[in-house]
Amino acid sequence: MSTFEALAGNEAVATAMRQIDPDVVAAYPITPQTSTVQKFADFVADGLVTTEFVTVESEHSAMSACVGASAAGARVMTATAANGLALMWEIVYIAASSRLPIVMSLVNRALSGPINIHCDHSDVMGMRDAGWIILFSENGQEAYDNLIQAVRIAEHPDVLLPVAVCQDGFITSHGMERVEIYDDADVKAFVGSYQPQWSLLDLQNPMTYGPLDFYDYYYEHKRQQVAAMEKAPEVILAVAAAFNRQFNRDYGMFESYRLGDAEVAVVVANSAAGTAKVVVDQLREEGLKVGLLKPRVFRPFPAQEMSAALRHVKAVAVMDRAISFGAMNNAGPLFLEIAAALALHGERMPIADYVFGLGGRDILPGEIESVYRDMFRAAESGRVEQMVTYLSVRE
Amino acid sequence: MKDVVEIRWHGRGGQGVVTAGKLLAETALGTGQYFQAFPDYGPERMGAPIRSFTRLSRKPITIHAQIEEPDVVLVLDPTLLGSVPVTEGLKEAGILLVNTSMLPQEVREITGFRTGKVFTVNASHIAIEEIGREITNTPMLGAFARATGLFEIDELTEQIRAWFGKKVSPGILDANVRSLRRAAEEVVEG
Numbered sequence: 001m002s003t004f005e006a007l008a009g010n011e012a013v014a015t016a017m018r019q020i021d022p023d024v025v026a027a028y029p030i031t032p033q034t035s036t037v038q039k040f041a042d043f044v045a046d047g048l049v050t051t052e053f054v055t056v057e058s059e060h061s062a063m064s065a066c067v068g069a070s071a072a073g074a075r076v077m078t079a080t081a082a083n084g085l086a087l088m089w090e091i092v093y094i095a096a097s098s099r100l101p102i103v104m105s106l107v108n109r110a111l112s113g114p115i116n117i118h119c120d121h122s123d124v125m126g127m128r129d130a131g132w133i134i135l136f137s138e139n140g141q142e143a144y145d146n147l148i149q150a151v152r153i154a155e156h157p158d159v160l161l162p163v164a165v166c167q168d169g170f171i172t173s174h175g176m177e178r179v180e181i182y183d184d185a186d187v188k189a190f191v192g193s194y195q196p197q198w199s200l201l202d203l204q205n206p207m208t209y210g211p212l213d214f215y216d217y218y219y220e221h222k223r224q225q226v227a228a229m230e231k232a233p234e235v236i237l238a239v240a241a242a243f244n245r246q247f248n249r250d251y252g253m254f255e256s257y258r259l260g261d262a263e264v265a266v267v268v269a270n271s272a273a274g275t276a277k278v279v280v281d282q283l284r285e286e287g288l289k290v291g292l293l294k295p296r297v298f299r300p301f302p303a304q305e306m307s308a309a310l311r312h313v314k315a316v317a318v319m320d321r322a323i324s325f326g327a328m329n330n331a332g333p334l335f336l337e338i339a340a341a342l343a344l345h346g347e348r349m350p351i352a353d354y355v356f357g358l359g360g361r362d363i364l365p366g367e368i369e370s371v372y373r374d375m376f377r378a379a380e381s382g383r384v385e386q387m388v389t390y391l392s393v394r395e
Numbered sequence: 396m397k398d399v400v401e402i403r404w405h406g407r408g409g410q411g412v413v414t415a416g417k418l419l420a421e422t423a424l425g426t427g428q429y430f431q432a433f434p435d436y437g438p439e440r441m442g443a444p445i446r447s448f449t450r451l452s453r454k455p456i457t458i459h460a461q462i463e464e465p466d467v468v469l470v471l472d473p474t475l476l477g478s479v480p481v482t483e484g485l486k487e488a489g490i491l492l493v494n495t496s497m498l499p500q501e502v503r504e505i506t507g508f509r510t511g512k513v514f515t516v517n518a519s520h521i522a523i524e525e526i527g528r529e530i531t532n533t534p535m536l537g538a539f540a541r542a543t544g545l546f547e548i549d550e551l552t553e554q555i556r557a558w559f560g561k562k563v564s565p566g567i568l569d570a571n572v573r574s575l576r577r578a579a580e581e582v583v584e585g
Contacts, residue, residue, distance in 0.1 A: 006417070006424045006432075081496045118436070171459050175433035176420050247542070274457035 002247075007179045009172040013079070013105045013165075014039035017186035017347055018049055018145040022103075023194075024075035026054035026065035027177045029082035031117045032169040033107040037079050052174055057282045059084040063091035070100035071209040072211040073199030075151070081169060082109035096131025097225060098209050099192075101154030102162040102168050104132075105147060108270065108321075109169040110359045118360020119169040121270070121321040124298075125333045131225050132327055133163040133232055136269040140179050143167040146296075147251055148182075151191045151240045156319045158231040160197075166298075171286035171358065190246055192245035194316075197310065229300045233303040236297055253302040254293040258284060262291025264375035265310055267338060269295045270320035272356070276319075281370045290372050303341035310342065317371045319391075323355055329388045331355075343360070350375075352384040356391040399453065401462045404447040405481050407439050411532035413496035415471070416447040418536060422546055422554040429456050433491040444479050451545065469493060469542060471518070471531045482508045492542050492582070494518035494531050497523040499585030514542040519575075521524065525577065526570040536576035541579040548579050 007015065008363045014036045017025065025044075027037045044053045053068075056062045062078055070076040079089060087108060095102050103233040107123055124134060133153060137143040143165060149298045150163040167173055213221060233253065240251040249312020255273075258280050259265060273294035294310060305322055310316055318339075327336055336352035342351060354371050357363045360364050371391070406412035415433045420432035424441070428451055435446040446460045464484045473495035475481060482491060487510040493502050499513040518534035526533075535554060540546045551573050559568050 004419045004424060006430070138457075168459070170436050171433075174436070175431055175459070176417055177423055177431050177456070178429055271459035274459045277457045364460050364463070365458065 001184045002271050004178050005181050006176050007140055008035065008174050008176045009143050009167050010036040010107065010139040012144040012179045013038055013147055015181055017335045018043045018142045019184050020148065020191050022050045022051055022077045024052045024069035024076045025053060025078060026056055026062045026167050027078045027080065028056055028059045028082050028084060028118055031080040031192060032109055032173045033079045033084065033105065035305055038176055047332045053171050059087040060091060063088040063095060066102045067091055067098065067100055071098065071195035071200045073201055076102045078174055079105040080188050081107040081306060082089060082111050085123045085127065086111060087270045092127055092130050094210060097221065099160040099228065100162060101160055103147065103154055104162065104164045106164045106166045107173045111227040116359040119171050120358045126321040127164065128299060128333060131161065132299060133161050134139065135163065135165050136298055137165060137167040138274050139172050140177050143172065144179060145190050145251065145335060148190060148379050149239050149243050150188055155194055157197060157227050159235050161228050161232065166270065171271045172206055186246060204235065205290045209359065232300050233302065246329045251296060253297045253305055253343065255296060257292040257294065259291030259293055259309060261289055262313055263289040263292045264312045264379055265317045266317045266319060266368065267291055267293045267295065267334065269334065272319065275365055279365045279372065283372055301337055304345060305337060307345035307347055309343050311347055313349060314371065315349055315375040316353055317375050318351065319356055319371065321357045331388045348376040350382060350384045352378065353388045353392045354384065355388065399450055399456060400467065401465045402449040402467040402469065403462055403465040403481060404469045404471065405475050406445060408445050408470050409531055412445055412447045412471055415532035415536060416449045418558055419449050422551055422556060423451050426550055428453060431456055439522055444475055446478065457495045465484040469539060476505050482506045487511060488516065489573065490542055492538055494535055499583060500518060512584060514538065514582050514584050516578050517580055520578050521574050521581065523542055525574040526567065534574040537578035538582040539577035541582050548576060552573060571581055
């Protein structure tokens with residue numbers, strides 16, 4: 001039977017890790033991820049898990065230990081944030097290209113400098129081309145649910161890719177909320193046991209991971225990574241369906257909130273989507289037809305499905321908690337992707353980008369409301385006043 | 396109870412401000428409510444002014460923004476009154492609860508908060524007498540329950556027993572419970 005607990009997002013994630021009981025966890029503390037691994041270390045010390053917990057001297061070593069353990073056939077997890085992820089960089093790519101189903105809890109935090117420990121999405125946006133599956137979570141419940149699903153997605157024989165599960169640093173990682181924690185046995189049954197197909201320790205079938213691979217086969221291996229990404233959506237949706245049957249919580253590639261008959265839409269990921277729901281409800285009470293699209297699966301990017309979900313709206317605002325410096329109009333990465341998706345699928349409604357919340361700057365309901373009101377003007381005039389707006393910044 | 400009750404806590408690092416917010420959240424959990432408890436993360440130093448926030452609701456809470464206009468403000472340390480804008484954003488009909496030996500009328504004069512309700516309780520004195528240390532979070536929870544009517548004293552007592560039960564000696568646990576009950580009785584409105 002499930003129970004309701006008062007947990008911070010990081011504690012919910014650590015609880016999922018306890019229930020999953022991976023073979024190996026290698027991690028290095030970094031704010032605001034630290035309390036996850038700290039809590040998990042308690043579980044290890046208390047004998048509640050059988051995990052080999054590898055303490056390392058840096059994140060580069062943490063991801064290296066994960067790669068080694070995963071190649072050996074272990075079920076492997078780690079957790080990090082921001083600069084910690086940046087220090088893993090080289091090995092983040094190697095994990096994906098070696099097709100190692102490592103699961104990472106990524107607590108989104110601004111990349112320095114100047115030094116900042118608070119939330120934005122500059123860390124995860126840096127890894128968008130690294131070959132990982134990336135899931136967003138609005139709150140601790142979703143971070144917990146996504147982490148459990150991530151294990152099955154990553155280890156699926158058609159996928160075999162690492163998965164990063166994101167939640168917002170401090171806002172949800174340290175915010176205590178009511179979280180439904182499922183029965184240990186049910187979670188264990190859901191994730192099952194990992195049966196590696198290609199283990200370095202399988203002495204009857206010797207093999208190599210990560211050898212030299214030049215112009216002869218490197219390109220083919222990259223193409224195989226694409227094939228895995230292509231198969232991922234089907235697996236992600238099948239795992240979500242199984243999860244819904246078992247735990248009665250419905251997940252898809254993204255969440256549509258009052259979007260069906262909406263005239264204007266906002267697209268925003270993670271915790272700010274929860275605040276946007278409050279705004280949607282308020283504006284709906286005024287009779288304004290507004291909706292929300294909350295991305296869950298960012299990699300692989302569900303371009304066609306998102307375009308279909310937004311097809312009927314008259315204007316779209318994307319809200320980005322990161323900047324892609326030097327990209328088209330210095331927009332945010334989510335906007336660039338959605339603008340391209342809509343254009344290539346033949347949708348020509350006005351679309352604007354709103355950068356917000358960098359370095360943990362709070363995003364208030366009134367600010368999101370102003371975005372919706374801008375979109376009504378854009379819907380009426382047929383064009384946006386400004387392609388990229390840096391919301392509430394001092395100019 | 397209105398849709399969402401928003402609460403802001405003021406205290407100093409080391410006074411159990413964050414724990415108090417979490418205790419309230421746990422109590423809300425136990426009574427089937429939805430809640431959020433989150434601190435204001437800045438440079439954390441023993442003795443430095445800190446804030447913590449709690450939301451309570453009968454419905455799921457999806458907002459993830461700071462609390463700008465609280466319904467209730469609790470001040471755990473009376474020395475903050477002159478140095479921190481504790482009533483900033485407090486709703487006109489809001490509740491201000493201060494740990495102080497002063498009467499509510501004196502707090503109104505210092506803070507300029509003329510509307511709503513003001514409650515005072517000498518939580519420091521109670522804590523020193525009962526617990527032996529100036530840890531004011533449990534007595535302030537007792538006063539909070541009485542001032543807002545949001546929780547029964549017995550619900551909070553039960554929660555404190557569950558929360559502290561394994562962490563402190565039975566003597567300290569009982570002292571915390573006594574502090575909570577005494578503060579609920581001694582809190583005054585004005």
